[in-house]
Amino acid sequence: MSPRTLLWNSTERRPRAPLRLLATPLVVILVAIIVGIAVGGTVSALLGTSRFGRLVISLVSVSTTGLAGFLVARYIDRRTVSDLGFGIDRDWLLDLGFGLALGGVLMTLIFLVGLATDWIAVTPVQLGVDRVLGVVALFVFFIAVGISEELLLRGVVLTNVAEGLRWRFDVPTALTTALVVSSAVFGIAHLQNPNSSLASTLSITLAGVMLGLGYVLTGDLAIPTGIHISWNFVQGGVYGFAVSGLDFGTSLVETTERGPDVVTGGPFGPEAGLLGVGAMVVGALCIAWYVQFRYGTLGLDSSVSVPELRWKETES
Template identity: 40%
Template sequence: MSADSPLRAADGRLRMTIRLAVGSVLIVLASVLVALSGVSLLGSLVGEVGRGGQVVTVGVGATLGILFVAREVDHRTWSDLGLAADRRWGVDLAAGLALGALLMTGVFVVLVGGGWARITQVGVPDLTDWLGTLGLFLVVGFYEELFARGWLLTNVAEGFRTLGDRLATAIAVFVSAAVFGALHGANPGATLASTLGITAAGVFLGVAYVRTTSLALPVGVHVTWNLFQGAVWGFPVSGIATPATFVATARSGPELVTGGSFGPEASLVGLGASVAGVFAVVAYARSLSIRLPDALAWATTPTLLDDWLDGRARSDGDDER
């Protein structure tokens, strides 16, 4: 154990702000280098590389960069980032996949049922195109969660622990969500509403990570949230159209409800899905017996949501009696 210094904390590691600054630079460099080399290689093999291929190469580079930074700069194991390979990881992943699909199906039902969207075509898309879209969303769901929740949220929470566990957790969830929203601000059709909507989704995903201390649940949610939004129900995904979809839809009505060209994530309906998701993951996490890793062992302190759920449980029990 070493003494505190302007650059290093008592445990000898770089301070949180320095780790984030150095780590961000290294992650960006890895993303750019792998993307450039990957696109060049793919281009020589298959010709022109589309947007999806470019995103995949960036995702691979970002993933490699994050894993390197976690070990060499943060001095963490990969399990500290929520990547523990055990049976519960698979269970959480399956739960996340189901929840993401359910929430986005709910958005579809609300928009169609309310007359704000109509089905224009139903059919089976080209299998190759659809599988390519699935692969894209798998990569995006994994690397964005690894960055925003596994790496960024964990570091921010640790840096603010002197303020108390609950406040540190809350700050980390909201900071990571705000960065997540800002990073989508350059997407096609982005507006203030879309940035706020993506930030709200980031809070939802942050709660999923904090309450399970695993990336499995948020990764699962992220993958099927995008997949069902675009490749099943035919909505734009964060401003990007998905050509291979089972259902084609046309939207009409105020953008506050439909999300406009950005898609449902920029709408009140999408916000409602994120809020519902928070309650769902808190209820799910409460049903589990979780052994917490040291990096987040303080992160599941009771919240107002726990109090609300406890009250509901007591009320239901009284009704049964």
Template identity: 40%
Template sequence: MRRLFWNATERRPRTFWRLTGQLLILVATLMLLDELTAPLATAFPGHGAALAETIVGVLAFVLSVGLAGRWLDQRPLADFGLHVLARPWWRQLVTGLCVGPLLMSGIFLFEYLLGYVEIVEVGYVIEPGVPLAASILIPIGLYLSIAVSEEVLFRGYYLRNLAEGMAGKLSLPARAVVAALISSALFGLTHAGNPAATWISTVYLCLFGLMFALGYLLTGQLALPIGLHWSWNLFQGNVFGFPVSGKAVDGGGILRITQTGPDWLTGGSFGPEAGAAGLGALAAGCLMIVLYCRQTQGRLQLQGISYGCARPEPLSGQAPERGPADS
């Protein structure tokens, strides 16, 4: 009976119980932090509520992964792709921050040249009297919270644990593919309840999850996917005025637009992530990630999915070790 719950070789719970345990810790952490930040949302409605949501989100997700890592995975938080003290980590973050705006600029230019985008206003705020710079600060923090939270959970924790759970059953590339598919499917499904969401938008977001997974698997770190995820959302909404996964722009932005054109191409009211233009940007993003990793590492290799307690993941030029089977 003990074998159903415990991996004697790795001296930790099996994959299913690690994932279940992390989910329970996440729910408990969200409830606790929500209670602690409730006075902030009450005292400062509007921006205060948004700030409270941002704080609760990023702290709960990161803290739950950190606690699950310590209690269940037997590894530190840094081993989930967060070796932030290493200089290459920050170079990868900057790379992601550059790729996102490039991709979104391509989408905007493409639709603008086709006549599907009309610029209505340059520099606007939702709440009158609030400076433009100040109105963008909340969305910047919100999108950073979303990027960190989702990447730490889906790529850092889920993808890695799923891949480790198949060690000894599948080859390293097969484990990477299957784990990326499952974690990306979960990523897409969590957005299925967003405004204007359809089955098409959900499938497309699963594909975007694969792009973020590619950035993690080829670097072993979350810096590149966090930077790409963060800048993609920020430029999509508060710079170019598109809906962000079905949600309207919050705070203020650079361009206010009206959008026409077929939904299959533009994504309609859900945003570019649900359209063919977004898929084109997705393909370009994957190519950029591959070229960047090839240029900086010399060769492409899978990283960040092998088991090793408290050992730093290689940032470049070092092949990862394969761990024992989770069986």
């Protein structure tokens, strides 16, 4: 096999999967640098170091991740827009609604169990205009987080691993391996967050499995995107928990963890504790039930490992 054949798939007219995966973090870094130079200084100068200003800067930073994921999927993976997992139609929106509802319910269950067991305590807050606006801004931020991270981690990483393995293994093996690999990358990516630990990394990896399950069972990113948005927002913007180690300081309710860290997750937030792990397991079961109920079948969607390529679209 020639060096060109090792790097280039002539049948698909694009780089091979390992090269596409290696290119992904490079594109993320490059886009972050370009956006940082183009608008980062301007945003900082206009908004300063206020809490709102830091939130806007974080929003820009997160959005660059989604932009990088889109650029990789379109121009390196060479996939169509519908193949990115965002083929928005009525069914997609229904699945998104289910994901949004499930993420909020799971985090509410964590909150209620914590209250019932006295593992968390609620601190009264004054709901002024500033706090409400802060919560709204946080909701917008978590929409960007959900879309960007799902596009990059599931839409690009999981998909490329699955596409790369489908030639050597059967579809279930390729998709299961891709789910595990992308979830591990998701967990490791959160190591840089404040108060991270081995326990938090493992729990975030499990969260990646729950989110990825909605993708590999349906072939769309609607369910994981919905869960990702509402899980984070209800966690940080409603109940005031830390979100993957990040304390945003504005929420409708303020809580204090009083139980053991192994249960509550401590300063990293519920995701690093047994409450969060339990919610993820329940979430995975609910996703499986929903897919069975809604589509009448439950199985791995082979379309995740078979790309719809742009050049084929233009030739048809």
